[in-house]
Amino acid sequence: ELKVEQNPLFLSMQEGKNYTIYCNYSTTSDRLYWYRQDPGKSLESLFVLLSNGAVKQEGRLMASLDTKARLSTLHITAAVHDLSATYFCAVDKSYGQNFVFGPGTRLSVLP
Amino acid sequence: EAGVAQSPRYKIIEKRQSVAFWCNPISGHATLYWYQQILGQGPKLLIxxxxxxxxxxSQLPKDRFSAERLKGVDSTLKIQPAKLEDxxxxxxxxxxxxxxxxxxxxxTRLTVV
Structure with a gap:
C-alpha cells in the first residue's frame, strides 16, 4: 500500500527566509503532483513532475523529484506572506492517475 | 475553460439522514474523482x-456510500444513512x-449533527 509522508507538518517562517518541504513515498512511482490549499478553499495545482530528476519552478517555489530516493522537495525562496497556505503532495500509485495525498504542510509566513 | 462544478456548497443534516452531492467535471475530462477531506487532513480518494x-x-464505505457517473459526464455521491464521522x-x-x-x-462541506 502506498504511503505518502510530508515534513514538516507545520512550518512557521519569517518573510525573506528560505525553506524546504519534503515529501516521501513508500512505493515506486515517477509521477508526483504538488497542490496548494488556502483555508476554506479547494486545491490548486502547482506542479506536475513526471520523471526522475524533473524540476519545475514558478515564482518563489521550486519543486523537484528523485524517484530513486522516492522523494520530492518543494523549496521556498525568500518567502512572502501570500505563500501562507497548506501544501500537499500527491503520488500517482498506479500510473492511472490514481492519487494518494500526503497529510499536508501548513505554512505560515510571518512579517 | 469552466472548472469543476459542485453543489451544494454546504449541507447540514442529522445523523441517519441521507444526502446527495452533485458534480459536473471539466468538459472532455474522462476521469472523475470523489475525495473526502476531513479537517486538518489530506484528501482521501473515495472513488x-x-x-x-x-x-x-477500494476506500468507499459501500454499506452507506454510493456513487454513479451518468453517461460518463456528471456524477452524484450519496450517503445513506449518514454518521457523525462523515x-x-x-x-x-x-x-x-x-x-x-x-x-x-x-x-461540499457536510456537517452531520
Missing part, C-alpha cells in the same frame, strides 16, 4: 471513474488522460 466505469472504489468536505475532481493531475471543484 475514481474512467468514463462510465469504476477504476477504484462530517467532512467532499471534493470532486476531474482529469484528462495527459497526466496533468486532477482539477478540483470548490467542494
Amino acid at each position: 475514481q471513474f474512467q468514463n462510465n466505469g469504476v477504476v477504484d472504489d 462530517s467532512a468536505v467532499y471534493l470532486c475532481a476531474s482529469g484528462s488522460l495527459r497526466f496533468s493531475g486532477a482539477f478540483f471543484g470548490q467542494g
Whole structure:
C-alpha cells in the first residue's frame, strides 16, 4: 500500500527566509503532483513532475523529484506572506492517475 | 475553460439522514474523482471513474456510500444513512488522460449533527 509522508507538518517562517518541504513515498512511482490549499478553499495545482530528476519552478517555489530516493522537495525562496497556505503532495500509485495525498504542510509566513 | 462544478456548497443534516452531492467535471475530462477531506487532513480518494466505469472504489464505505457517473459526464455521491464521522468536505475532481493531475471543484462541506 502506498504511503505518502510530508515534513514538516507545520512550518512557521519569517518573510525573506528560505525553506524546504519534503515529501516521501513508500512505493515506486515517477509521477508526483504538488497542490496548494488556502483555508476554506479547494486545491490548486502547482506542479506536475513526471520523471526522475524533473524540476519545475514558478515564482518563489521550486519543486523537484528523485524517484530513486522516492522523494520530492518543494523549496521556498525568500518567502512572502501570500505563500501562507497548506501544501500537499500527491503520488500517482498506479500510473492511472490514481492519487494518494500526503497529510499536508501548513505554512505560515510571518512579517 | 469552466472548472469543476459542485453543489451544494454546504449541507447540514442529522445523523441517519441521507444526502446527495452533485458534480459536473471539466468538459472532455474522462476521469472523475470523489475525495473526502476531513479537517486538518489530506484528501482521501473515495472513488475514481474512467468514463462510465469504476477504476477504484477500494476506500468507499459501500454499506452507506454510493456513487454513479451518468453517461460518463456528471456524477452524484450519496450517503445513506449518514454518521457523525462523515462530517467532512467532499471534493470532486476531474482529469484528462495527459497526466496533468486532477482539477478540483470548490467542494461540499457536510456537517452531520
